[in-house]
């Protein structure tokens with residue numbers, strides 16, 4: 488990864504910042520992990536490229552949009568596969584997970600207990616089975632085609648890191664949630680044990696999202 492100083496700005500959550508953090512830790516890149524206190528957000532907001540988080544500073548340039556940011560970092564870290572088709576497969580998984588995260592954020596934001604319970608039920612009965620079922624299908628197909636233990640191609644990619652991070656919120660609520668998706672569970676366990684990521688996870692503060 489390039490030697491230019493990097494600062495990643497996000498809230499003290501995993502949310503839309505965590506995949507980038509995981510990629511940076513995998514790459515063992517020395518970076519500023521700026522976690523903006525929500526109380527300071529109103530003053531910080533006008534400094535961001537698009538009025539939201541995350542954003543990434545590379546030297547004296549700033550860039551927004553979480554998926555663009557983690558894709559750039561993953562390409563720099565050699566985590567973007569070995570062909571254009573593999574890149575497409577990685578992006579497919581990234582987009583599936585973004586759809587899931589959008590739903591998880593809605594539940595996390597809902598403070599009305601009855602509405603929250605209804606939304607949580609929908610997550611457990613419909614959203615998670617659909618998304619994790621798709622992750623399972625894609626990873627299983629790849630493993631049998633490529634003869635590998637990864638979700639895209641024959642080596643670790645951004646897709647594996649996304650599969651891992653995409654299951655953390657659900658697994659924290661129900662540690663058995665991945666039992667029905669053994670391939671995804673295997674990929675998640677593998678990512679959690681990768682050098683750089685493993686050490687970061689050991690000291691990471693637990694957050695609901």
Ligand SMILES: N[C@@H](CCC(=O)N[C@@H](CS)C(=O)NCC(=O)O)C(=O)O
Nearest residue numbers: 502503538539540541551552553554
């Ligand atoms: N499409 C954008 C969405 C960014 C976004 O909605 N960020 C939220 C946090 S996850 C935010 O900054 N919310 C505070 C605000 O918009 O004032 C991305 O993926 O980066």
